[in-house]
């Protein structure tokens with residue numbers, strides 16, 4: 001099995017509805033995002049997936065989150081844009097773009113600060 005990782009970042013605002021504490025108020029984060037894919041095969045060139053493709057897919061998904069109020073997005077209309085659910089959203093969006101036979105997204109981690117992150121993963 002092969003594993004590849006790319007990192008990217010976005011800045012956005014959110015608030016957590018129903019949370020009792022400071023995060024209920026509007027505030028922002030600079031999220032750092034790690035995307036890990038796994039593959040059970042390589043192409044003729046020896047690549048699981050071209051890093052360029054993986055970076056572009058990640059960037060395309062994060063562009064939709066960058067500098068927006070996340071609670072306004074359809075994906076977070078009913079669920080809070082917590083780091084957990086942001087990680088799941090990014091996971092599913094990247095999976096939709098890059099997954100193919102023998103290549104799948106394994107884990108997406110969203111760091112909301114230098115010290116705290118949440119991941120969504122699938123084996």
Ligand SMILES: [Zn+2]
Nearest residue numbers: 014023027029
């Ligand atoms: Zn927050």
